[in-house]
Amino acid sequence: EPEVTQTPSHQVTQMGQEVILRCVPISNHLYFYWYRQILGQKVEFLVSFYNNEISEKSEIFDDQFSVERPDGSNFTLKIRSTKLEDSAMYFCASTTAYTDTQYFGPGTRLTVL
Amino acid sequence: GESVGLHLPTLSVQEGDNSIINCAYSNSASDYFIWYKQESGKGPQFIIDIRSNMDKRQGQRVTVLLNKTVKHLSLQIAATQPGDSAVYFCALYNQGGKLIFGQGTELSVKP
Structure with missing residues (x-):
């Protein structure tokens, strides 16, 4: 069964450093998303991406965040200058149509020291 | 804005019993709802969905x-x-x- 994959599973970084989280969505999916989950809290939407551009973004997704689909398979989330409060699980999700079920990857745990 | 709330943060049941997890939402225009299961250290896993033209849907x-x-x-x-x-x-x-998520209910099953 096809699934969303994410790398790395765990990323530790120093405050102020740049990180890139990577995702490989399910191959025939067209809509891509990033969500984050701070420990013990609910999953929060960050950004949606379709047709090589951002469709919607949340208040969390400020100028320090960017997304890219550099090739036909990868979907990345970049945080330019990490802050302590960026520590969270980051989940990538994808779907065939924006009204259909989103399938989530296993997540990347980002720890900012 | 829209919000989703769960009634209980934790639920403990005996193995073999039925479990019921409840959720409330604020926006009457919402038309598609999904339940996800999240195991420790993993991403949300789709369980079942329902659209607003239905009032019940069954899976396994x-x-x-x-x-x-x-x-x-x-x-x-x-x-x-x-x-x-x-x-x-x-x-x-x-x-x-x-997707707008609720807070989550932690289900514990006692053997």
Whole structure:
């Protein structure tokens, strides 16, 4: 069964450093998303991406965040200058149509020291 | 804005019993709802969904009920097993296609 994959599973970084989280969505999916989950809290939407551009973004997704689909398979989330409060699980999700079920990857745990 | 709330943060049941997890939402225009299961250290896993033109949908051992009048959603798990232990989230789609998640109910199954 096809699934969303994410790398790395765990990323530790120093405050102020740049990180890139990577995702490989399910191959025939067209809509891509990033969500984050701070420990013990609910999953929060960050950004949606379709047709090589951002469709919607949340208040969390400020100028320090960017997304890219550099090739036909990868979907990345970049945080330019990490802050302590960026520590969270980051989940990538994808779907065939924006009204259909989103399938989530296993997540990347980002720890900012 | 839209919000999704769960009634209980934790639920403990005996193995073999039925579990019911409840969820309330605020936006009466919401038309697509999903239940996700999240095991420790993993991403949300799709369980079952329901659209607003239905009030009940059944899967394998799971049933979702939707009451649009009171804006309430529930997940019923029949014959709960230890493998069902996880955090369960209800989520709804907003018009932009993003998911709005509730806080989650942690289900513990006692053997």
